[in-house]
Amino acid sequence: MIKTVDLTKKYGDAFAIRAIDLDLEPGDLFGFIGPNGAGKTTTMRIIATLLEPSWGEAYVCGHSVHTQPKEIRRLVGYMPDFFGVYDDMTVVEYLEFFAAAYRIGGDARKKRVDEMLDVVDLDFKRDAYANTLSRGQTQRLGLARTMLHDPQVLLLDEPLSGLDPRARIEMRNLLRKLGEMGKTIIVSSHILPELADVCNKVGIIDRGELKQNAKVTEVIKMVREHTVLVVQPAQRGQMSTIADLLKDHAKVQGVDTGDDAVRVVLKAEVEDYSDLPKLLIENGIALKQFTEEELDLESAFMALTKGTSTRM
Ligand SMILES: Nc1ncnc2c1ncn2[C@@H]1O[C@H](COP(=O)(O)OP(=O)(O)OP(=O)(O)O)[C@@H](O)[C@H]1O
Numbered sequence: 001m002i003k004t005v006d007l008t009k010k011y012g013d014a015f016a017i018r019a020i021d022l023d024l025e026p027g028d029l030f031g032f033i034g035p036n037g038a039g040k041t042t043t044m045r046i047i048a049t050l051l052e053p054s055w056g057e058a059y060v061c062g063h064s065v066h067t068q069p070k071e072i073r074r075l076v077g078y079m080p081d082f083f084g085v086y087d088d089m090t091v092v093e094y095l096e097f098f099a100a101a102y103r104i105g106g107d108a109r110k111k112r113v114d115e116m117l118d119v120v121d122l123d124f125k126r127d128a129y130a131n132t133l134s135r136g137q138t139q140r141l142g143l144a145r146t147m148l149h150d151p152q153v154l155l156l157d158e159p160l161s162g163l164d165p166r167a168r169i170e171m172r173n174l175l176r177k178l179g180e181m182g183k184t185i186i187v188s189s190h191i192l193p194e195l196a197d198v199c200n201k202v203g204i205i206d207r208g209e210l211k212q213n214a215k216v217t218e219v220i221k222m223v224r225e226h227t228v229l230v231v232q233p234a235q236r237g238q239m240s241t242i243a244d245l246l247k248d249h250a251k252v253q254g255v256d257t258g259d260d261a262v263r264v265v266l267k268a269e270v271e272d273y274s275d276l277p278k279l280l281i282e283n284g285i286a287l288k289q290f291t292e293e294e295l296d297l298e299s300a301f302m303a304l305t306k307g308t309s310t311r312m
Contacts, residue, residue, distance in 0.1 A: 001024050001025055001026045001028070001060070001061060001152070001153065001184040002022060002023075002024040002047060002058075002059070002060055002153060002184060002186070003022065003023050003024070003057075003058070003059045004020050004021060004022040004043070004046075004047070004056065004057065004058045004059075005021060005056055005057045005058075006019050006020075006021065006055065006056035006057070007019070007020040007021070007022075007043065007046060007053055007056035007057065007058055008020070008053060008054050008055050008056045009039075009042050009046065009051070009053050009054050010054045015208045016039050016042040016208055017039035017042050017043055017046075017205075017208045017209075018208045018209050019056070019209070020039075020043055020056070020205075020209075020210050021210065021213075022043075022203065022210075022213065024184055024186070024201070025184070026152075026182065026184055027179065027182050027183075027184060028184050028185070028200060028201055029175065029176075029178075029179040029184075029185045029187070029198060029199045029200055029201070030184075030185065030186045030187070030199060030200075030201045030202070030203065031187060031188075031189065031192070031195035031196065031198075031199035031201070031202040031203070031216075032044070032186050032187065032188040032189075032202075032203050032205065033188070033189055033190065033191070033192045033195065033202055033203065033204050033205070034188075034190060034204060034205035034206055035190050035206065036190060037207075038190075038205045038206050038207060038208065039205050039207075039208040039209075040157065040158075040188040040205060041080075041081065041157055041188070043205070044078065044155040044157055044186060044188065045078070046058055046065060047060065047065065047072075047076065047153075047155060047186070048072075048073075048076050048078035048155050049065050049069040049072050049073055049076075050078065052065075052066075053065070060072045060075050060076055060153055061075055061152070061153075063075070074149065074151075075151055075152050075153055076151050076153045076154075076155060077146035077147055077148075077149070077151035077153070077154045077155070078146065078154075078155045078157075079142050079143060079145075079146040079154070079155070079156045079157060079159060080157050081157040081158040081161065083142055085130035085131055085133075085138060085141065086130060086131075087129070087130075087131045088129070089129070089130050090126070090127050090128060090129055090130065091117070091122060091125050091126050091127070091128055091129075091130055091133070091141060092113060092117075092126045092127065094130045094141065094145070095113040095116060095117070095141075095144055095145060095148065096109060096110075096113055098145050098148055099112055099113055099148050102148055102149045104148065104149070112148060112150075113148075116144035116145075116147055116148060117144060119144065119147070119174075119177070119178075120140040120141070120143050120144045120174060121140065121170070121174075122137060122140050122141060122144065125137060134167070135162050135163055135164075135167065136163050136164070136166075136167025136168075136170060136171065139159050139163065139167075139171060140170075140171070140174065142159075143156070143159065143174065147178075151183075152182075152183060152184060153183065153184045153185075153186075154178065154183050154184070154185045154186070154187075155185075155186050156175075156185065156186070156187045156188070157188050158188055158189060158190070159171055159175075159187060160172070160189055160191075160194055160195075161189070161190075168194070172194075172195075172197075172198050175187060175198050176198050179198070179200075187199070192204070196216050199216060200215065200216070201213070201214065201215055201216070202214070202215075202216050202219055204219065226253060226265050226266055226267070226268055227265075227266045227270065227271075227273070227292055228263055228264065228265050228266070228292065228293040229263070229264040229266065229273065229276070229290065229291070229292060229293065230261050230262075230263055230264075230289060230290075230291050230292075230293050231246075231261060231262045231263075231264055231280070231287065231289065231290050232260060232261040232262075232287070232288045232289035232290075233285050233286065233287060233288060234285075234286035234287065234288045235286065236260065238285050239257055239260075239261075239262055240257065241283070241285060242255075242262045242280060242285060243255045243257050243262050245279060245280060245283055245285075246262070246264055246276065246279075246280075249276070249279075251266055251267055251270045251273055251275075251276070252264055252265070252266060252267065252276075253265045253266060253267045253268075261289065263293065264276070276290075277290050
């Protein structure tokens with residue numbers, strides 16, 4: 001559905017994006033994550049045919065941005081990170097204005113506008129002036145406008161930015177709903193955890209280069225250098241015995257005794273650690289918990305974009 005090959009944009013000597021290869025299938029909800037200035041907007045604007053690449057290719061449904069931009073524009077809806085709404089228009093008038101620009105006329109226009117207001121849950125504001133909407137409502141209005149021509153592909157630039165927690169949840173639910181409608185969506189953010197649970201794939205971009213591009217669970221695995229086990233005995237008094245038994249084990253890099261569990265950091269190359277619980281049980285320890293610690297997404301993101309935190 002969306003494919004980019006060696007996609008590159010240079011401004012002077014500086015690379016805004018460098019050799020980006022993406023391959024998204026119909027129905028993918030792709031989280032495009034990176035710090036400010038990483039190249040997310042540049043990539044999306046090229047796919048939307050609003051910007052020409054320096055070299056490389058981008059295809060939407062097999063159409064090339066170089067040779068078939070018109071076909072692509074019909075298929076794509078692009079929502080920029082900031083857009084203005086007109087002061088003197090109500091929500092309905094605003095959408096009807098853009099529907100007219102898409103040459104949707106007559107009854108079809110009214111029907112389409114009503115459908116979009118329903119999808120983004122903004123019907124209750126239909127007669128309100130667009131400039132009186134909250135940031136979350138404005139984003140939803142922007143999304144409705146982006147979808148007026150029923151694009152199969154949505155490119156949404158930071159739709160969650162500046163939203164309060166409640167509006168964020170609403171927008172995430174809306175993204176899920178659009179995914180279920182079968183749209184192929186690229187949604188950008190500079191915060192990985194905020195998107196990870198709605199997207200099926202994520203790409204992490206830093207300084208114009210795509211660092212990781214895979215399913216959410218795979219990305220976490222890739223950035224995880226060491227497996228960490230959380231070991232909790234049935235009896236608290238046995239924590240120090242666990243630490244003593246494991247600290248010099250050949251597969252263990254180190255142990256860290258906490259309040260109610262021992263964290264065991266395995267050596268980087270270790271994959272099979274099935275002998276460790278066996279060893280503990282043989283030494284008379286009843287285990288309440290023996291699990292891999294989940295790597296939180298914030299740490300994963302920071303590990304992948306090392307040294308760029310000052311640019312965020
Ligand atoms: N017109 C331009 N002229 C020169 N440099 C540009 C231009 N547009 C973008 N850049 C540079 O290209 C790089 C990528 O910018 P881009 O806007 O794609 O990043 P981004 O990931 O979308 O960031 P943000 O989250 O801040 O929007 C940045 O270093 C930016 O300064």
